[in-house]
Amino acid sequence: MSEVNCIKLLRNRKSLSINEISKTLGINWRTAKKYADDDQVPKEMVKKKSGMMYEENWGEIVSDWLGEDEKLKKKLRRTNKKIFNDLVKMGFTGSYRTLCYFIADWREGKDRIEERDKNSERLDHPPAEAQVDFGITEAVKDGKYIDVHCLLMTLPYSNVAYCIPLPGENQECFLHGLKAMFNQLGGVPKKVRIDNLKAAVIQPRGRNQEATFTDEFLQFASHYGFEPQVCNPRSGHEKGNVENKVGYIRYNFVTPSPVINNLEHLSQILEEHLTKDRERVHYEKHVPIRKLLEEEHQYLLALPDEDYPVFKEELMQANKYGEIVIDKTKVHIPKGYNYGQLHVIKYWDKFKVISPYGEILHAEYKSPKPLKT
Structure with missing residues (x-):
């Protein structure tokens, strides 16, 4: 110049x-x-791609199909050959090679965007990324105050929250709560950020090492297709959205303590409150939260076709009084002392004890414990 x-x-x-x-x-x-x-005026140097995939609407159709398939598991996605055959039925006159070049170019561009995102820590909240944490609230059941463990999931992009009350914070409750919230959401977030929860993490994330997840949680994440993430040590701000929402739900929806019949009743109460709360205008984006959730839905992964059973199996041995310990509580098992080992299957809300010969010795529903006075 x-x-x-x-x-x-x-x-x-x-x-x-x-x-x-x-x-x-x-x-x-x-x-x-x-x-x-000649006047040297700067011009936009936009390189427009040519060819029937870009000049006609075929490229947009294929891009939409590829975007839809990204939400599905690999085995359920369309193959290049399947896409080509479907296009031909719609009047596509190009070659199979032309289509393959376009798909390869589309995926290369997507990979570049994802790689750029991985190399930087973003402070904003992209769509379809969730934060999950436990909180404790109170309710009144059978005339007594009880502690209720609530699993919360928030989507910071839209500021939407989901909450499932549970009898405890063990692995079965944690996985059941996630499953229930995914069903309420109607999809699966691409990433789920958690604290160092014992229900999901064996070894917390350290300065020079990644967190180690439990096999059960990894299997659950693999089934639903989301990427689990763990916060850095002493970095609660990394999931500040869900932590703030714990207090918001407690003070707005369960104060004073609601009178409930069971945890399912409380779950219905919370779902109704949170659904109405989505009519509220987002504090920063100035549009209803419900609208942002509708926008976020297009980024979610699809729910799997097959239901995921949540349970945990353990082998236990009864003491001389015929007792075993379930969630730190001693439970008497009739004829339990007669067997060397007992097969215990625990669900989020109940458990059953089976003898080595397949006989159900005991089955019981769990319930939150009354508060100590």
Whole structure:
């Protein structure tokens, strides 16, 4: 640009001819003419791709199909051949190779975007990323105050929250709560960020090491297709949205303590409150939260076709009184002392004890414990 400015100066300020400028600067006459008399206005250098995939609507159709398939498991996605055959039925006249080149280009561009996202820690909240944590509230059941463990999931992009009351914070409750919230949401977040919950994490994340998840949680995450993430040590702000929502739900929806029949009743109460709360205008984006959730739905993963059974199996041995320990509580098992080992199957709300011969010795529903006075 310094040479161009010099040519402009000699032409306009010194009033030199094109020949004189060419000789003075030792440049080609055409070059001197181009920069001396033509206006050098910056232009947008947008390279428009050509070809039937870009100039007609075939590219948009294939992009939509590929975007839809990203929500599904690999085995359920369309193959290139399947896409080609479907396009031909719609009147596509291009070749299979043309389609494959377009799909490869689409995926390469997507991979570049994902790689760029991985290399930077973003403070904003992209769609379809969730934060999960436990909180404790109170309720009144059978005339007594009880502690209720609530699993919360928030989507910070839309500021939507889901809450499932549970009898405890063990693995069965945690996985059941996630499953129930995914069903309420109607989809699965691409990423789920948690604290170092014992129900999901064996080894917390350290300064120079990644967190180690339980096999059960990894199997659950694999079934639903989301990426589990663990917060850094002493970094509660990394899931500040869900932590703030714990207090918001407690003070707005369960104060004073509601009178409930069971946990399912409380779950219905919370779901009704949270659904109405989505009519509220987002504090920063100034549109109803419900609208943001509708927008976020297009980024969610699809729910799997097969239901995921949540339970945990353990082998236990009864003491001399015929007792075993379930969630830190001693439970008497009739004839339990007669067997060397008992097969215990625990669900989020109940458990059953089976003898080595397949006989159900005991079955019981769990319930939250009354508060100590």
